[in-house]
Amino acid sequence: MATPERVVIAAAGVVTPIGQDLEAFWSSLVTGASGISQIERVPVADLRVQRGGEVKKLGRIKDWRGVPDCRASRLLIAAADDLCAQAGFRPLPLDPARVGVVVGTALGGVEEGEKALAGDRGRRRLPQALYDGPGWSLARWLGARGPVITVSTACASGATAMAVGADLLRAGEVDAVVAGGYDALCRFVLRGFDALRSLTRDEVRPFDRRRSGLLLGEAGALALLVRERDARGARLGTLLGYGSASDGFHIAAPEPEGRGLERAIRAALADARVSAADIDLVSAHGTATPLNDRIETAALKRALGRRAHEVPINSIKGSLGHTMGAAAALEAFMCLLSAQRGLIPPTLHLEEPDPECDLDYVPGQARPGRPRVMLSTSMGFGGCNGALVLEAA
């Protein structure tokens, strides 16, 4: 079988609760800063848990003229602004018709739907409330005239978006893709997770014996993808492979043995044409729910075999919460920055290891290390499992 065309991650841009550009995001991760705080933008007084990873002030962009008054769209565009600053990508240096946009989201612009149902008859509310609304807003802001695709594989959406973006490049449909994920904290999702009793009143403690749930966060995370033969100048790394598999087990709970995640990892390794022995770092989904972390540990052991016990595995959700549609893209960027900077960020708030989670989860502080090939895993509602394999630049 012919080797598929390699796709390069030329640059990345983010807006997160721990930093509103890639540099700030990275320094917060390695210094163990936390972005968790009392939620202020939406009313939460009636909720059991009132904290999360909220972006307090979207300070990057001063002039929002022409951009819908939609939090999700603005998070996405703020991340794009960071991306453009790093890549020199605006105005587009390419034929706009050859630039695509692929974004992943778990919630789209659902907050606009809440406003529309509350009586706001604004002309743009309904189009923005559809889950693909923010993706189109981003394309307009960028001036991109190629395909605009929104994927919604729940919390694996960011990984799916990057894989679909790579497919567009390999198919020759475009010459560059802005791909990644986003989601905003809003009443809708906070009330939902509060009702599911998935949220913790404690810190988010991935793989810790005392872990008691997740906290939600909001973020936007975008990468500029190009074919390797078209790449010029600096780059973050290469997207080597992607795999997905559905659990077919339950609409909200993961399959207890993690078989779906195991299949997704194996598929990603095969797609990347690497073996488990090649993996040097794993960015785990690591939500800190009692079930997720145990299941993920078991799946990693089966999929990676002995290598699972040898490689560092971290989760960054203790720092910024679960950023849903943005999570997988942020975790992929963390992997590539680790390789570039020679440091592996710690799993924040992991203090008492769980005997059932007995792998090396990088507790305490950042650790020197320069991984070459990295695996990032994601699990989501509806039994969506995704895995990305990345290679250092």
Next chain:
Amino acid sequence: MAAPAIRGLGVLSGDQAKSADWGSAGAISGPPHMKGFKKETVDRKPLEILTLPRPERPGDRFRRATRECLLALAAVDAMLEDGKASREAIAGERTALLYVTAAAYGASNRAFIERRGGVMHFAYTAPAVVPAEVAIEFGVAGPYGILIGGAPATLRAIEQAARLLDAGTCDRALVLAVEIFEECADLYARHRRSYRWPLVETAACLWLERGAGELSFESARGGRRAAGAVGAGERFAAGPLADLRDWRARATAGPVELCGGWRGEQARLHWRPEISHARGSAA
């Protein structure tokens, strides 16, 4: 890229007037019906929604399931009937599932926002739950994808399915599309000029396997919106699968050209599939 072969197609559509047309695809509790906002019109056409009834399905698991989930399951049943296959034929890790919708999650999102159905219905607000119900019910455990958008997203999903089959990533691929409108009828009426009325609720599932025909996909932004072959009404993502059903019913030889537009994107899929024309309108 080699075109996939069509192994089965199930389409449940709000414009099928007789309940007999449904065959045994799920136990539908009544014939499709029309909901009208007769006093409000666009270009003198009344705002109407051709709705699909909520399918009934035995089992406690489906007590809470939303209408869009149950319609997805009924569409898969119809597809299996069309393909004269048992449910075991699509079970397992070698079956990919690609789900497309522009708006089917609107109903459950609204119910949750307005606190109807209880807060535990939150899980059903995720678009991912519709294919999840299909995966659970039919044991589908292979690669998956969920695209949000109108007809171009469905055409892209068919192309993606062809690519997965071509690469040997799966042995069969299901392209599922569900669109329902009734629960958010007032919101669509608010934006009446954005749609081609009536809105036609549709649930459809296409079963593809490796084939030897030809397939090409193209999309562009701008220009006039391609209406698709089914002239009357708006089906969002489900439109191309309804068009495919009609093409099969005509039993014409030669290629099919599926097209559609959404938010200014026009897409076209030129497809010469291997196909049996033995079944027609029931599909």
